[in-house]
Amino acid sequence: MADSGDVSSPRYRRPYAVAGSLELLRGPVSGVVRLPAHLDWSGHAEYDLDAPGRIVDLYRAVLVEAASPQDLYAFLNAAVLRRLWAVLWLPAQLRRAWELKFPVLAEITRITATA
Template identity: 60%
Template sequence: MRRYAKPIVVADDLTSLRGRTAGVVTLPRHLDWSGSADYDLDGPGRIVDLYRTILIEATKPEDLHTFLDQATLTQLWPSIWLPPDLRRAWEERFPELKRTDPGATAA
């Protein structure tokens, strides 16, 4: 039996991530079809929910560029639950994300 594998989308460059970090963000249906596509980034935990949704559901790099912010992603990275293959793809492209893990030891 063949399993469905969603393509993994990774940004080309972290500096291209310039999304909003405050206020209400409404995601398009292709990213959040739950009916609750409004994310109040000033509310506790909502920015983590938004980032997890974008990282998992992105279908093209523009989704990442539009809704993610480099500094916020770097700060939140250790606390965002992601599928292992997705986390690995991002950390292979951007090793600096892996170093933000508070449990990692310095080389």
């Protein structure tokens, strides 16, 4: 059977980096962070982690664009990720990959979806 061009087909799935362990996510929790170009090429790659909207933007950019777990370890923090998880808009495939690996994140999604 020929591929119908469906972008949800495995042929078109993007590989996302997933951390080996949440405990390895020890990135900064405050201050200004500048992401490298491979994570943010927008020209607005500076993120003030003390500004609620910008920290959400940084976490989304890093989760979506990370080329390897090392990108995740350098810029994400496990406690902050858990706090932001419910409000992060992420591609379904990426969210699923992280929630399969880390049931605590799936539980956060479940609890917030029923609240």
